Amino acid sequence: MGSFIYNNQNYTFEQIKTGNWFIKDDYIDQTFTFCKNWLNDQEEFELQTSGSTGTPKKINISRSQMEVSALATQSFFKIEPDSKLLVCLNTRMIGGKMMLVRGMKWNANIYLTKPEVNPLLLFDENQKIDFCAMVPMQIEACLSDKETAKKLSNIKILIIGGAPSSADLIDRIIQSKINAYQTYGMTETVSHIALAKIEGSELVYRTLPDVRIGTDDENRLWVEAPMAKEKRLQTNDLVQLIDTHSFKWIGRADFTINSGGIKIQAESLEAQLGKYIHPIYGNVSFFVIGQKDQKLGEKVVLFIETSSKEEKKAQELLTNLKENLQKYHCPKNIYFLPEFVKTDSGKINRTKTSQICF
Known part of the structure; x- marks a missing residue:
């Protein structure tokens, strides 16, 4: 039987x-309350979508959906019982x-x-971890510190979710020889349904079993x-299908911008921009969006968090x-904000952020 470890104290599943824990801490209390409900066979849980691409909404997820998802991930990675997991989300x-x-x-x-920005700062470097999930911001923070970068590379399997990893971050992960996977999924599928091993600039996602x-x-x-309630979920994600089990x-x-009849994919453009922005402004967050324009229909504008x-x-x-991008891909305006509007899960809310300036 497994256990929970917090502040060097062990708590058995039993x-x-x-409900036998004695820690006056909001984080631990809400964490253990969920675990207590799970261990007592609660059948349904209310969750909230991130709201990064629309209005956040509450949805009900069944126990069986979560179990199917967990077992599919275990099968994909061949995780053994008694493995060591780090929960820092x-x-x-x-x-x-x-x-x-x-x-x-x-x-x-x-x-x-x-769930700190750098969750490994106080973590024992001698403690081996078999499996961990982080968001890109946490990976960047860990890699920016010599000690935590070493701890990060010692994690056997690292999955990254919440947002796509930038091209710069992917390069740093590869250079650091970290065994990492970018995830693809949504709340409706209770976490990821596909994973892409980070081993090159182009990520190829492979689906979980079934x-x-x-x-x-x-x-x-x-x-x-099988981890979704709907028989078929239609997403709004553009992909290049490779076969029935993999895609780019x-x-x-x-997020597609139609500028002068040229369709520009925001995320693809953003992947190119980091190498020009970061040398000037440091490791800041940024995004592009289409702004209404009388001549072009929409023009590309760039937001930088600084x-x-x-x-x-x-x-x-x-x-x-201007020297390195195609004409219509080049941002026509740059907006600077000290802080972007974020969702509860830490993603950039592009619409609300841009509304500050538009």
């Missing part, structure tokens, strides 16, 4: 099942909850740490998965972009 959200479910279904030893995929007439991905992700159809508004820097960036 202790949590009976927000356990109010589906990503964190699914890490808890995996640990309980796998009879694992579950190490808990609060997951079927295809595309509609507009090359938007549909998913048939292009981006969100609703307090720096030096005209010289902005001009240097624009010059570099």
